[in-house]
Amino acid sequence: MRTDVRNCRPWRITAKTTASRLLAVALALAAGGAQAGMYRWVDGNGRVQYSDTPPTTFQTSGGVEMSKQGNVVRRTQSEAERRAEAERVAEQKRVAKIQQRQAQLDRALMSTYTSEAEIDLARDRALEHHKLAIKGARIRAETVERNLAELRARIAGIEKAGRPVGPGLKDQLAQAGRESADLAHTVDSNEEAMTKVREKYAADKARFRELTGQP
Template identity: 70%
Template sequence: MACRVLLAALLLTAGTAQAAMYRWVDSNGRVQYGDTLPPTYQQSGAAEMNKQGQIIKRTQSEAERKAEAARKAEEARVQQEQQKQAQSDRALTSTYTTEAEIDLARDRALEHHKLAINGAKIRSVAVDANLAELNERIAMIEKAGRKVGSGLQGQLDQATRESLELKRTILANEEAMQKVREKYAADKARFRELTGK
């Protein structure tokens, strides 16, 4: 019987020795201690201590958890950017061996846009000549006091639309050429950095 009482007392003290102690700051700014952490302070952060009063575990407040999540998200974004840059660098150095090859690739990429611009400019000459002729005919009809026919007006509208579309094509291809030049200039500068050439 005495053995059982002794065993129970040992188990009870062992359980007490394992019990955690918590420290938290209440809403009035006072430091509080207890063997259980009130639920309201589980989100605002607290410290778990051993019997000697040393902090063995700390729970983060909601603000700390959000800041930690934001920091981890930023680290992940930076790491992803670095991986993307490393992949881009590998592609660059495996595709080209000299800056001259980069210039050649740039010129090939520009060629498509140059052809589109030249084609649009050639067509624009014919369309603009047709527009001038149509406008002249309409002016003569109106001067004579007659009504402009729907067929002639339709031709003018169509030629006007085509002229505007050709101008848009030229502008879009000129902008695309600028982007191509900028991309290959950046590739060339990065190639120099990576190869030391």
């Protein structure tokens, strides 16, 4: 039997290449078969379901993809789980923002004051501005009230005499009334501001004690 030496080597190369490709395909199929498993999810009635194919709601209802050995390969969250996760992350960010803000306030507090006496001094300076505003408004209010009383008396005398009250006098009365109301508002708003100032510096003192470890 004769062998064609010239064609022998190419044939061997072709056979070897084909065999390698078939082996690669077989290994790929075997690997795919080994990885193929089951899907587990909860249906709309709350029952746990299993299938070798995922349901159409797998991406929205959530579930678990498992290997044949029962190991979890992939997990998908339901819409409710994704919402809960988003809320949890948002809450974490909110808390972190509050903590960051508090840390900034603490640094500012400790860099501004070295004792509680300094905090009291700063409070008194802040209150003084409002005290002066209230004092000035009350002094002016006394003058305005006297003017109002005089205007009302004049108008009453004119009306008693049966004469018409002139528009100028009415305008003066209206203007004095508006000024009296504005002055009362000035007093009230500054008193409210003083309350807030006291609350702020009281909170600063309490926080200062916490940061410095004072009882």
